[in-house]
Amino acid sequence: MNLGPVLAGRRVVVVCGAGGVGKTTVSAALALGLAAEGRRVAVVTIDPARRLATALGMAGLSDEPRRVDPAAARDAGLDMRGELWALQLDPKATFDRLVTRYAPSPEARDRILANRIYRHFSGTVAGAQEYMAVERLHELVDEERFECVVLDTPPAQNALDFLDAPERMGRFIEGKGLRLLLAPQTKAGRLGWKALHAGSSMVLSLLERLTGGQLLRDVSEFLQSFDGMYAGFRDRAAAVRTLLLSEEARFLVVTGPEPEPVAEAVMLWDHLAHDRYPVAAVVVNRVHPLPPEGDPDPAALAAALTAAGAGDGAHLAGAALESLQDARTVGRRDHDDVAEIRRTLDDPPLATVPALPDDPVELAGLARVTRELVTA
Amino acid sequence: MTGPPLLDRRLCFVLGKGGVGKSTVAAALGLLGARAGRRTLLVEVAARRRLSRLFAGAAIGADRPTELAPGLFGLSIEAERAMEEYLDMQLKVRPLVDLLVKSRAFHSFAAAAPGLPELVTLGKIWELATHVEDGRPVWDVLVVDLPATGHGIALLEVAGRVHELAASGPIREQSAKIAEVVGHPAATGIAVVARPEELAVTEATEAVAALREKGLPAAVAVMNGVCARRFTPEDVPVLEAALAATPDGAAATAVRAALAHAHRERREQGQSAQLAEGVDLPVVELPELITARMDLDGVGILAGALGASPAVAPAGTRVAG
Numbered sequence: 001m002n003l004g005p006v007l008a009g010r011r012v013v014v015v016c017g018a019g020g021v022g023k024t025t026v027s028a029a030l031a032l033g034l035a036a037e038g039r040r041v042a043v044v045t046i047d048p049a050r051r052l053a054t055a056l057g058m059a060g061l062s063d064e065p066r067r068v069d070p071a072a073a074r075d076a077g078l079d080m081r082g083e084l085w086a087l088q089l090d091p092k093a094t095f096d097r098l099v100t101r102y103a104p105s106p107e108a109r110d111r112i113l114a115n116r117i118y119r120h121f122s123g124t125v126a127g128a129q130e131y132m133a134v135e136r137l138h139e140l141v142d143e144e145r146f147e148c149v150v151l152d153t154p155p156a157q158n159a160l161d162f163l164d165a166p167e168r169m170g171r172f173i174e175g176k177g178l179r180l181l182l183a184p185q186t187k188a189g190r191l192g193w194k195a196l197h198a199g200s201s202m203v204l205s206l207l208e209r210l211t212g213g214q215l216l217r218d219v220s221e222f223l224q225s226f227d228g229m230y231a232g233f234r235d236r237a238a239a240v241r242t243l244l245l246s247e248e249a250r251f252l253v254v255t256g257p258e259p260e261p262v263a264e265a266v267m268l269w270d271h272l273a274h275d276r277y278p279v280a281a282v283v284v285n286r287v288h289p290l291p292p293e294g295d296p297d298p299a300a301l302a303a304a305l306t307a308a309g310a311g312d313g314a315h316l317a318g319a320a321l322e323s324l325q326d327a328r329t330v331g332r333r334d335h336d337d338v339a340e341i342r343r344t345l346d347d348p349p350l351a352t353v354p355a356l357p358d359d360p361v362e363l364a365g366l367a368r369v370t371r372e373l374v375t376a
Numbered sequence: 377m378t379g380p381p382l383l384d385r386r387l388c389f390v391l392g393k394g395g396v397g398k399s400t401v402a403a404a405l406g407l408l409g410a411r412a413g414r415r416t417l418l419v420e421v422a423a424r425r426r427l428s429r430l431f432a433g434a435a436i437g438a439d440r441p442t443e444l445a446p447g448l449f450g451l452s453i454e455a456e457r458a459m460e461e462y463l464d465m466q467l468k469v470r471p472l473v474d475l476l477v478k479s480r481a482f483h484s485f486a487a488a489a490p491g492l493p494e495l496v497t498l499g500k501i502w503e504l505a506t507h508v509e510d511g512r513p514v515w516d517v518l519v520v521d522l523p524a525t526g527h528g529i530a531l532l533e534v535a536g537r538v539h540e541l542a543a544s545g546p547i548r549e550q551s552a553k554i555a556e557v558v559g560h561p562a563a564t565g566i567a568v569v570a571r572p573e574e575l576a577v578t579e580a581t582e583a584v585a586a587l588r589e590k591g592l593p594a595a596v597a598v599m600n601g602v603c604a605r606r607f608t609p610e611d612v613p614v615l616e617a618a619l620a621a622t623p624d625g626a627a628a629t630a631v632r633a634a635l636a637h638a639h640r641e642r643r644e645q646g647q648s649a650q651l652a653e654g655v656d657l658p659v660v661e662l663p664e665l666i667t668a669r670m671d672l673d674g675v676g677i678l679a680g681a682l683g684a685s686p687a688v689a690p691a692g693t694r695v696a697g
Binding site: 018019020021049050116117120129202203204206207208209210211212213214215216218219256259260261291292294295296297300301304305307308309310316317319320321322323324326327329330333357358359361 | 548
């Protein structure tokens with residue numbers, strides 16, 4: 001099916017699914033298609049294959065969008081009426097920039113950036129990468145430079161982690177309970193200290209016993225250094241959520257035709273629908289086509305291959321027939337899996353992308369996927 | 377870095393990009409360990425439930441190991457539960473543990489102390505690997521199905537990081553002990569899994585480089601899902617000529633399938649060479665199984681293929697592949 005109408009006029013397209021199903025390829029191909037139709041599109045990718053990054057004109061990690069050469073898109077057979085921009089997410093850089101923006105003072109900023117805990121873990125902490133993807137999405141939409149932003153969601157334990165990321169990050173930054181305990185000198189701290197005093201000194205001493213005083217101090221210093229930034233993060237998280245729940249957004253669920261990703265896709269779809277996110281369509285990637293019915297006569301095939309120059313026509317015919325058999329098994333399996341998704345999700349809008357010999361890492365290959373998704 | 381065969385190390389971790397078949401490879405390694413007579417524990421983290429599905433729905437428990445096959449047990453580790461067990465062990469007084477677990481301050485600390493869930497998870501794995509009863513280790517081998525590459529490496533390196541961060545206290549000592557075991561090639565081996573696809577090969581190569589840099593013992597690379605070797609390069613022009621002579625009908629369909637397979641074989645050989653060169657480790661190739669579904673029989677076939685590799689099979693148990 002053609003996803004063009006489903007996505008027409010949307011400002012945000014979120015592409016989600018299990019790891020390894022080809023989310024990045026689908027995101028890039030979709031963005032290419034929307035740009036070809038005349039829109040100014042940015043695609044936010046996470047860890048693309050190097051050759052794909054190169055094809056999109058991204059040299060290394062670059063948090064800033066770069067424009068894909070329209071001539072290159074034309075060479076790949078796409079008439080580019082709009083603009084395609086691509087960027088690769090750099091979680092650490094985004095986190096640093098965020099701290100820089102929301103820190104109440106240059107001193108506070110430097111304190112955070114220099115904190116040992118921050119430096120060790122800002123790449124991995126509390127879903128930082130997931131949060132940064134959402135954060136960068138919001139920035140790009142806010143800037144209004146682009147008519148549409150396509151977001152390739154990060155690989156996560158759970159494909160929906162990134163939706164909860166703003167909230168988790170908010171809770172983390174807030175770190176109220178511990179700050180109250182560890183900063184009794186502040187006004188809020190004094191009140192909190194009083195209120196919590198009974199059990200809390202015990203809790204604190206237990207924590208200290210386990211972690212050693214210094215780690216506890218480092219963590220508390222880390223949390224305290226975020227003081228005054230919480231409101232900024234919280235407002236951001238709320239704005240992102242509003243955007244993602246709005247009519248301006250559309251979610252696509254990508255899956256491969258194997259039982260695990262399909263099960264995950266079904267879960268994802270239900271979860272998104274339940275939480276009222278505008279989930280629009282399923283994309284089944286890398287579907288092996290079923291070969292046409294009818295097996296050739298082995299003897300005739302062997303004769304044809306011998307005539308074509310085979311040393312051992314019968315042997316080669318046997319190998320060819322085995323390959324045909326394999327292609328049928330795989331084609332039937334994929335066909336059944338697609339049918340299973342249709343049945344389970346009550347016939348959702350669904351696009352399939354045929355398995356290509358190689359994952360598309362050049363614009364020409366990407367354009368083939370684009371044609372399946374947007375112009376088919 | 378060299379070391380004993382993978383399954384002669386007490387701790388085997390299975391790492392790889394999402395979708396390459398990590399859980400299947402982990403299950404096959406576990407089965408191979410059990411077949412070789414080792415008491416083997418297959419561990420999944422973060423409740424992924426994939427192993428349960430492979431073993432015909434046997435519910436892998438979080439509280440005690442579940443027997444999946446003769447000599448093979450499964451256990452699921454969840455960070456929250458591991459945290460309580462850790463506190464139990466440390467504080468030894470249940471009311472204190474309850475006090476801590478119920479306090480808001482503790483949850484703030486747990487959420488803010490980066491890497492804590494990873495540390496208690498790895499700590500639990502370490503504890504299982506070093507657990508001794510009646511003078512002998514309870515498990516000969518643990519096979520751990522890690523989360524996808526980035527998260528998996530974060531888990532493996534967490535003990536070393538926490539050791540650097542904590543200046544004193546039991547956490548510092550414990551993380552040092554864990555880091556020592558996880559970093560020692562006689563005790564620990566990491567199998568990095570790829571598929572014959574560009575992205576998976578690149579990610580495996582980068583993962584091995586990252587492991588080396590962090591001093592973590594990458595032991596073997598596994599190329600999963602390799603297609604059957606059926607055609608020689610000389611077959612290709614013959615098939616093309618046959619297709620040109622008869623471009624329609626059932627014969628052409630078979631010849632097209634043959635050509636597609638032949639091209640895939642050649643591409644995969646290139647990717648295997650790239651992997652071998654990139655990781656500089658023994659590479660074990662596992663066949664693609666053309667069945668409707670991966671099941672226990674399939675896992676058994678892969679276990680056999682792994683058992684043919686001297687880099688994997690326990691000493692003295694290698695079977696002809």
